[in-house]
Amino acid sequence: MKAILTSLILLFAAEGPLADPQEEARAQDLMREIRCVACENEPISNSGSDIAADMRERVRAMVAEGQSNQEIRTWFAERYGDFVLFRPPSRGIGGFLLWGAPFVFLLAGSLLAFAISRNRRPSDRVEAVAPEDSE
């Protein structure tokens, strides 16, 4: 039993947060949107794997160097592929479809709903009923 537990104990020093709380917060936000490449479906902020720890250190180092969020995302995407970004890039046809479709649906749906209802003004025969009365 002890053997199993000691095998869990690794020989690395623990990683530490950045000194500046604002920089640390920015690094944490980025860690939540970068995917651990060795895990099933986890951002590096949650993963206990060694590669995730390395990637977190990389994010902190780049934040400390003053690189922008977009520069850091691009660096990871170039190194590991778009797969690594939980915020998928908006470029290309795919990106346009993915990011645009929800708002296109909403717009088209609104126009359709408006068209349906405007074509059907209440006729004289049906009086408007207050919700209280219909209960």
Add this chain to the structure above:
Amino acid sequence: MIEAGHFAAFLALILSFFQAGQGLMGQRRAAGLSAIVAFGAMTFSFVTLIVAFATSDFSVQLVAANSHTLKPFVYKIAGTWGNHEGSMALWCLVGIGFGAVAAKLLATGRPTFEARALGVQGLLNGGALLYLLLASSPFTRLDPAPLQGAGLNPLLQDPALAAHPPMLYLGYVGYSFVFALAAAGLIEGRIDRVWARTARLWALAAFVPLTLGIALGSYWAYYELGWGGWWFWDPVENASLMPWLIGAALLHSVIVTEKRGSFGVWTALLAVLAFCFSMLGAFLVRSGVLTSVHAFAVDPLRGSLLLAGLLVFGGAALILFALRAGKLEAGPNWTTGSREGALMGNNLVLIVATATVLLGTLFPLIAEAAGQTMSVGEPYFNLTFTPIMSLALIALPIVQAWSWGKAALSSLWKWGAAFAGIVAVFWLAGIGPFDIPLLAGIGLAIAVWLIAGAAMEIWRRAKTARRLGKMPARVWGMTLAHAGLGFFVLGAVLETSGRAHTTIALQEGQATSVAGWQLTLDDVESIEGPNWYAERATLTARRGGTVAELQPHKRFYPAAQMPTTETAIHKTGLADLYVALGDGRRNTQGETRWTFEVFLNPFIDLIYLGTILIGLGAFLSMFGRKTKVKEAEA
């Protein structure tokens, strides 16, 4: 014993198809009777499975693969549905159960309609049973029987997760009867007020457990995974959210059909879609197609059969829908600015939100088919789903007072000004004494808006009803659910924007301060449970005069060769101090430093309170006086 169970399931299959035949031919009594007998047979069958798990009968292959003698008794029982085959047996049991309850309770005064609904339910149950018996049989024996089982996935050995699948399935499969009602209504060509009165009750009966099932799953993920969050936009979570969103749209659309006779076509479509999305959810989760596209190949038969079921049942319903949609009555006319228009707006937003979740969930699969790999996660949904849903939440208190047909819209500007005022208060507070980002400020304004809106609705209704006691249960239910939505948003915004996360490393005896708390690591010891070993850290947390002891563990289950995190949570009433134990790392001096993930999650309980209120509100709306509909008028 298990052979008797196998036989009983086979009997339930035959009875279900008999029920389908009799029902579709309009024989109400015969269909109802076979539904009830089938339920008896399937219950017996399921009980034999539970007994096999409870007694650790390892001559049953499923038990050997998923149980263990040292497992606590309650998890032996819960292990029955903690695996693919057992959960499909549960699916069948719930579906047949809904058919039997419907056979007893349905009283619409339309016997052929009821018979056809039971008939369609028999078809759906028969399909599920065929899948169970042919492709996922839990009744297979193992010879020779092993002396010990492989154990249940340790992550599932948890009270919330033992109750989560039955709750979720009551919701998923509950929609099968709503589907059956829609199909029967379409066959008869009558999706009218009488139909809607019945369909609404069954839609609520599915919505309530689905809501609670999702909440249980979320709460489990919060305290068990050690990630400090409560919703991760994981494909498996999205799979359960989609039927919930469609179900919510259905609950609002069916009211228009019930009260006015309008929206019948649309309501029938939603009733069909709710179960299609439940089946899609089952397919996505059970086929393994989502967590990894390659896991699909592990058992392609199961995945393909589930997909075939979805296409056959969904396709048949949509064809029926296309044939009948033109023949349904449209109901009285209405303008955009009316209660009908408001509920249509609600439906539009919920459908677009569902489409967004579907797109985000399936997009990585589509991209992979096109030769690219990509991930769609939380940032995507936060930027699409959240603002779209916010539109409906902002509109809710305004439009809930609108009348049917045509509403007086003269006071619209007052409502707009009131909402802008609340946003301005949070915005000013944000740039002033409190550190609130603008988006969080808008979120908080929406939450306050919803809760105040619910209170105002009660006040407005009370004025006309004269006495609160005279107000119908469904008005209380609706308002409670809408207030619950407000509490949910309040909790979600406060938790997400105010969450503090720090990773700390401590040696025994050391202390550090995190998020206003002084944390001291007293010791780390090895402990043993019935079927696990653990390292357990004992920490003392102090803030002001408050002292709390926290004992996060890291368990290791030898039977499954798998570790789990058991977080420790101290509730202060306003926030959760949440600690997960990480690894112990030895430094060059030979001292062990333990890492801890420490979260301060403000107001997270409001998220669950809100969700429970939504479920409770939906439950209350099932009761009270029936809407009077004259059969002649209908």
